[in-house]
Amino acid sequence: MKIWLNTLLLLVFTVVSAPAANAASDNASCLTCHGAMQGTVEKEKGVLVNLHIDQAKFEKSVHGGFVACVDCHLTFGPNPHQAPSANVAKAVKDMANAISAKSKVDAVAQAACLNCHPDMYKEYASSIHGRNVIKKRSGDGPVCTSCHGSAHYIQPKTNRESMVNHFSVVSTCGNCHEEKSISEKYGFSPLVMERYLESFHGRKVKLGHPGAPVCSNCHGAHDVKGQKDAASPVAGANKKKTCGTAACHPGATDKFIAAITHKPLHPIAHYSEIALILLTLGVFIFIVVHVFLDIYADVRDRLFRKGNKHE
Secondary structure (H helix, E strand, C coil), X not given: CHHHHHXXXXXXXHHHHHHHHHHHHHHHHHHHHHCCCCCEEECHHHCEEECCXXXXXXXXXXXXXXXXXXXXXXXXXXXXXXXCCCCXXXXXXXXXXXXXXXXXCCHHHHHCHHHHCHHHHHHXXXXXXXXXXXXXXCCCCCCHHHHHCCCCCCCCCCCCCCCCCCCCHHHHHHHHHCCHHHHHHHCCCCCHHHHHHHCHHHHHHHCCCCCCCCHHHHHCCCCCCCCCCCCCCCCCCHXXXXXXXXXXXXXXXXXXXXCXXXXXXXXXXXXXXXXXXXXXXXXXXXXXXXXXHHXXXXXXXXXXXXXXXXX
16 A cells, blocks of 8 residues: 555656656756847847846746746747747737737747636736737737736745735836826826825835735736726725725725725825924924033033132
8 A cells, every 4th residue: 555655646746846847958958048148139120139038036936947938938949040930829829919019029928828827818808908908909008027027037926026016016007007108198197106105005005014905906906997997896886895895994885985095185184294294393303402402501501610610
């Protein structure tokens, strides 16, 4: 019985470890050159491609341990001297064509995420971001790497270096949503991020509170919908459900959810805050000045008494 159990464990270990070993072997040949290359090359239409891959960073990424280069760069074969011409599955090829307006370096590699993350890609394709790239052929909409960073260096979201870590999400979304040209084109306020950071939620995030909501907690991640879309978690009555989760504000009412987190502070609250800051600073300045004057008076009195004794 023990022999059979050991044999079964050995088979399981072999099945699990073999892909990782093969990936490492395949990647070694690619990284031999791309780890040494420096600089960029220019493709057609002036697109610059960075040829350097940091092997140490890649191996520490979520993909480094088991994904082979050709699992994403599907058109490339093991021979680096052959032009990329390998066959690609129809679903990936169709998606590559759909996102080509955004992904100008290697659309097939960008679309290859579909093979391992089909559910997330399906959500993305139906989101406002995905429709903007796929349907409208827009070059300023996000794809996977816009939010997660280069596939070579993606970190787990629990890592503070990850672009989708809880404390990084706001700045990642801000890369686009703070752009004046994008806000004017799509009709949203360029102050969305600034107002969020001024809000109670934003201030809690800046203070390092892990439970404070960021963009993805309210708007979703891969399946972000437009604010006017009935399926959006911040549209109409859905907002009450989104705010009223057990982790946030259970029992949230219509009056409560009217206080939108991106809404600027009411003038009374705004000026009251400024007045409180000035009052606090004034008190500290008064205390410091009072202490120095007290020290000065004490020193002066001591010197005065000393002078009288000499007389």
